[in-house]
Amino acid sequence: MTTKQTVLQELPADLDRDRLPKHVAVIMDGNGRWAKRQGLPRILGHRRGVDALKELLRCCRDWGIKALTAYAFSTENWGRPLEEVDFLMTLFERVLRQELDEMIRENVRIKFVGNLLALPSSLQAEISRAVEATRNNPGIQFTVATNYGGRQEILQACRAIAFQVQQGLIQPEEIDEALFESHLYTAGISDPDLLIRTSGEMRISNFLLWQVAYSELYITDILWPDFDREAFHLALRAYQQRDRRFGKIAKG
Ligand code: IPE
Numbered sequence: 001m002t003t004k005q006t007v008l009q010e011l012p013a014d015l016d017r018d019r020l021p022k023h024v025a026v027i028m029d030g031n032g033r034w035a036k037r038q039g040l041p042r043i044l045g046h047r048r049g050v051d052a053l054k055e056l057l058r059c060c061r062d063w064g065i066k067a068l069t070a071y072a073f074s075t076e077n078w079g080r081p082l083e084e085v086d087f088l089m090t091l092f093e094r095v096l097r098q099e100l101d102e103m104i105r106e107n108v109r110i111k112f113v114g115n116l117l118a119l120p121s122s123l124q125a126e127i128s129r130a131v132e133a134t135r136n137n138p139g140i141q142f143t144v145a146t147n148y149g150g151r152q153e154i155l156q157a158c159r160a161i162a163f164q165v166q167q168g169l170i171q172p173e174e175i176d177e178a179l180f181e182s183h184l185y186t187a188g189i190s191d192p193d194l195l196i197r198t199s200g201e202m203r204i205s206n207f208l209l210w211q212v213a214y215s216e217l218y219i220t221d222i223l224w225p226d227f228d229r230e231a232f233h234l235a236l237r238a239y240q241q242r243d244r245r246f247g248k249i250a251k252g
């Protein structure tokens with residue numbers, strides 16, 4: 001750990017503790033480019049990306065942020081070369097196994113969102129184990145989007161609601177935002193206040209389409225493996241300078 005990171009163990013003095021985002025979501029992009037710049041194979045970028053995520057989770061805990069959601073694998077990422085997909089699935093499984101004890105110790109409550117049934121069965125088993133073991137933990141809500149697609153999430157919610165209507169359990173007029181949200185993978189988790197994307201890409205890439213309706217967007221050129229506490233500090237500072245109007249007019 002660098003000296004700078006040690007200094008940032010506590011919430012930086014220029015941040016207002018009372019105006020921190022409750023929920024931060026991250027599109028962890030740029031692992032491949034990070035590796036390429038170092039002349040390394042892409043998979044090593046993914047490995048370093050895990051270290052960056054572990055550090056961000058710790059940082060959220062240290063600074064008092066209640067929920068973190070990370071985009072780990074999109075429904076579109078199956079289109080990558082087989083070796084890369086295989087490496088990622090094995091990596092997720094290994095990291096989960098290795099980190100579970102620490103997550104339990106740190107009171108992390110982990111959840112996975114996405115179409116989990118399409119994941120390798122050994123990964124599904126590791127996911128179930130981790131979710132079960134941390135279910136009642138009172139600490140940070142850590143959500144990992146794996147085989148996640150925002151459109152797919154919305155469609156599966158529509159199907160479930162249509163089925164309930166067909167069964168006569170609810171009337172179409174009863175479908176409101178609260179009911180709809182209760183059928184999303186993220187049911188029970190507040191919408192992200194801040195959405196961070198690394199590596200400079202200015203797009204959402206099918207992430208949390210419903211939930212980011214009023215999130216503040218922050219895009220940095222930093223590649224994901226280099227996203228450290230200082231980079232997060234800058235993102236939070238930018239967030240605290242925003243005026244979240246939600247369609248109303250500016251205060252004062
Ligand atoms: C993000 O990094 C990780 C995943 C999508 C799994 P990338 O692998 O997309 O890295 P770039 O965008 O190719 O640099």
Ligand code: IPE
Nearest residue numbers: 027028029071072073074205
């Ligand atoms: C988004 O990154 C998905 C994840 C970070 C898991 P991608 O690298 O897949 O996004 P695109 O292809 O640049 O839109």
Ligand code: MG
Nearest residue numbers: 029030031032
């Ligand atoms: Mg990418």
